[in-house]
Amino acid sequence: MTTEFDLGVLLAERGAERYELHGRYLNHQLPRMLHTIGFDRVYDRGEGAYFWDADGNDYLDMLAGFGVMGLGRHHPVVRKALHDVLDAQLADLTRFDCQPLPGLLAEKLLAHSPHLDRVFFGNSGTEAVETALKFARYATGRPRVLYCDHAFHGLTTGSLSVNGESGFRDGFAPLLPDTPVPLGDLDALAAELAVGDVAALIVEPIQGKGVHEAPSGYLRAAQELLHRHKALLVVDEVQTGLGRTGDFYAYQHEDGVEPDLVCVAKALSGGYVPVGATLGKDWIFKKVYSSMDRVLVHSASFGSNAQAMAAGLAVLAVMENEQIVANARLTGDLLQSRLAALRDKYELLADVRGRGLMIGIEFGRPRSLKLRSRWTMLQAARKGLFAQMVVVPLLQRHRILTQVSGDHLEVIKLIPPLIIGEAEVDRFVDAFTAVMDEAHSGGGLMWDFGKTLVKQAVANR
Template sequence: MDIKAIVSEREAERYALHSRHLNEQMVRMLKTIGYDVGFRRGEGPYLYDREDRQYLDLLSGFGVFALGRNHAGVRDALKAVLDSDLPNLVQMDVSVLAGVLAERLLRHVPYLDNAFFSNSGAEAVEAAIKFARGATGRPGIVYAEHAFHGLTYGALSLNGDANFRTGFEPMLPDCVAVPFDDLAALEQVLAARTMAAFIVEPIQGKGVNLPSDGYLAAAAALCRKYGTLFVADEIQTGLGRTGRFLAIEHWGVEPDMVLLAKALSGGHVPVGAVLLRKWIFDKIFNRMDRAVVHGSTFSKNDLAMAAGLATLEALEAEDCIGNAARQGERLLAFFQGMVGRYEFVKEVRGKGLMIGIEFGRPQSMKLKAAWSMIEAVNVGLFCQLITLPLFKEHRILSQVSGHASHTIKLLPALVISDADCDWIERGFEAAVADSHRVPGAAWSLGKALAGHAMKATAGA
């Protein structure tokens, strides 16, 4: 089979195939907003469309491509696995590569003892729910409002966005939401001593919401007080994204479990991991007849384990975490400098290369009227007046941080250069400045988007 030939021969049918056999609404959305450029290749932090025009990718596959696309070291590791004729997934044996990857991950989190591998971040969340309930004998799971932990049923039961939950209820019982960064609300729920775990993102992906400085440490202390496990969901924030190996290191907290995925894949083979304390692990796998009480057929496959090992190697060898801290500090300073200069820019949040730029209602009457007009059609629509010009005019791929959000989230590859930061700063400066010109090109675009939104609503 010639994969290159298939891609080349069927390229013209890219969107037709998806409309016919996959997700037609996704194709309609891409065409409506002009994102149907047909990306054909990727290299590092860059994408190239059918005309071979270069784009800077600030989505990175929602954080998957921390090393950029098609990293040579990861590719070489995967080729080596394929060329080695390894037995792979014998099931009645154990994998050398899985053992080594577990060992190397736990070096970065020395207060934890064991690793459990899964196929994705959502599977890691599912495992954490089971491990917490099994280890504590309690049914309850606490999560934070506005959280995103995945879309499988257990993970969806901890999802704070009603847009994802609607139509799929009822969720798992005994899952309780509390406001993020609210210790009193958390303690009120924990005090009943029925909660197995508090599962929390150190920095919430939907909105890039940061906790106050003492929140996570105090939350961990409350969990210890009431016998609840403290679980850090680092699926997006982990592996260097925030300028530390784990985001929770910024606050000096040692969770009972850490969940990883996304970047661990190297952008090639999905892999998730749960790192946890030995006593929790031993409560689950406590007898020989329970050695397979939880698992997943493909979870420790050699390609995934090799991708994880190569990713850890590259993060260290290329100082990706240090680069994330340095470039993140520069970009945060630039965006924070927009606050006060531009009425629409309300707040800038983030750590390392996880940055949120929040837009909001302006003060001047002319801009306030324009804002109200477009937001009345669809909450969060204003951000498209920034992301679409960034894409069309500056070839920067970005997007809002969630449904009906006013925050644009940046998750560039951890390997971006000074020149890439120049590119980002030029593009955002121009796009944000244009949004303040009413009437102007940005608002003409806004009216067109509003028309599409109203037609879609009428059609529904």
Template sequence: MISEREAERYLLHSRHLNEQMVRMLKAIGYDVGFKRGQGPYLYDREDQQYLDLLSGFGVFALGRNHAAVRKALKAVLDADLPNLVQMDVSILAGILAERLLRYAPYLGNAFFANSGAEAVEAAIKFARGATGRPGIVFAEHAFHGLTYGALSLNGDTNFRAGFEPMLPDCVAVPFDNLGALEQVLSTRGMAAFIVEPIQGKGVHIPSDGYLAAAATLCKKYGTLLVADEIQTGLGRTGRFLAVEHWGVEPDMVLLAKALSGGHIPVGAVLTRKWIFDKIFNRMDRAVVHGSTFSKNDLAMAAGLATLEALEAEDCIGNAARQGERLLAFFKGMIGRHEFVKDVRGKGLMIGIEFGRPQSMKLRAAWNMIEAVNVGLFCQLITLPLFKEHKILSQVSGHASHTIKLLPPLVISDADCDWIERAFEAAVSDSHRVPGAAWSLGKALAGHAMKAS
């Protein structure tokens, strides 16, 4: 069926799914029709190889179609397991919970969901139910998902616009600002402070003492600290959890994305036992929160296989080593290229921020393209990376000047060579005015003006 209907790939989506997504892909030349993936690589309809630095927004920490995960899933399918017997419990779910909690021994229970957004929704309910308080604090510029509860904690107005009103009693504070956090917590009406240890939109890293001090403030005012590790967890930053960089022990940890092994969606809430016991406190409340498919055997097997592969292949160590190398390279660009303003990251979660240059000629070019659409300059980097260097990357968010890299944790030295060569060429070309990059910029500006 796939081979027979391949020629209709974009037509089917235009007719029956998201036409605007197809229009966007065609406008920027990303309609190459990827047909297979292996490890950190993608292959298009012409069998050209690309290096994927998006990893499905962090899903493919092990790369695509990892052999051990596939083997585990096939074993479950071949075992004729009963699966989803709602009046029983799953052995695989019990084993996965046990293994996840080994990474955070200060937590006592696990709750499984189908996605990161579902994990956030569960955390909101657990926090309110355990504390008896209504308020949820979140950080400006945060991203926690797009379902209604998660969207209510979303710091990007572009996602919220048109869907208000959000959930009541959700309060935003500036990220990395302890004074603002304490002012809100001191009302003693806040059930939880939900925070990404490193903000995904823009790769914003807190100052070294922030998360530990936030944990102290939460304890002082009776508020739960919830670490959203949906993107930063499972080794992305060179530690199993990003909070480990700062020695913080949250009351809840949220996981998803990479835990799937890239095959079966799975999310998890790891929580202190007393919180869990407050929610599931009687036999008649044993199902007070749940999700039909959340503990299905395929998802649990994918999670177990992922954890085993992370350890067996030293993926977390590789993320730390390769991340250190790439960060050093990108930081070295700051002094050599005017457009490169800042570089941030830990492990293989890296943000390269571009900004207004000093020289008159480059500044005029920057002003021209940014006047059409804020953040458009970054496309002068990402599009040549894709078309000329076969690297898939993306801007960090709406109207952002930061390109975020989330490569699979299995990338090699040769892959890092590829990344460095490609970025050096693309960024160098952006400094040549007039030049090919700026011709592309004019074309993009034309598309943007037509769209508006």
């Protein structure tokens, strides 16, 4: 006797156990952390740039699922494409045929990078990076890849080897023989290239951790240095690509930059299906896949699956038809200018930077004695606590979801869905202004919560 599976019934019966289930069977520190900072909300549904809870309260999403929800949640065109591809009952993943959807999606992606020729589809950003590392090593015959300080390229062993943060790397050695260089330091890059064993430099045009952009002219100069030494330029566009920064790829803000390999993921499927893509030059792919014996030398069991490919094609169609890249540029400029105008008003606000809808808000040491003493207390306990003090009331009082941009950083990163407009800008700026007003008043619940964070930070040492 078979029992029919009903997802709706299961969620109705067990959905309230979500935090208990996660603590028991998954990462037990996640629910603990969410409870501590007051992020243990229960969201019932999402649409566009908003969530709703069981009481019907709306929450503005300025996080976009770490960037995967580029079109917001449940875009109707992407939903329809997924229904259509399931209804088509394709003979998917036979592995001994050539389905049309991967080729069609590759063609569309490559149209935005005319100097690139071929695509490998995997399942995530870290897989896209792993592919680029393997391809660069094989194509050049060299072992070493350079990466930038504070970079984030993923957490699998290969991508972790080019991760610029010790907090992620500690305890997982030995890793691959790779070497960090400071972002923007051409002399350091040239010194490493002179050794003669470098396969590539992998770089984010704008680093996700802290939202730091490569200096103007750096990517092109680095490309020239690399090619002079027969090494490759790999650009990680996992977070910055597909319109996030106001151009289709972030490297395109600088004239003359033509990477050898480009890594894409996150927003490519509209947040529905895990997907990653590594775009590259024809000669690199032909060297890796040099004979029929090497046809499967690099592959992925779920790579190029029909659901991911259909979602990707729908996403690219929406981006073109709804002018998503232009909206990211215009709305991002508006948001950044509105926030930058607050710098003179708030001494705790040190910087506002970024491109398009990838914006970093950095806090710094205040001038006034009263605020400075409280700032010093927070910094002594753990750097990054003030940014957390801002993020929490934004959610709890104003129902806006944001994130601190990295461990021990006094930076909030805004990476909202690319569909937001002036109404969402107004809501965020009004809420941020209210939170900063309270912080600068020197009292109130914010600083009381700061004491809670200090106790938690000391207890975790």
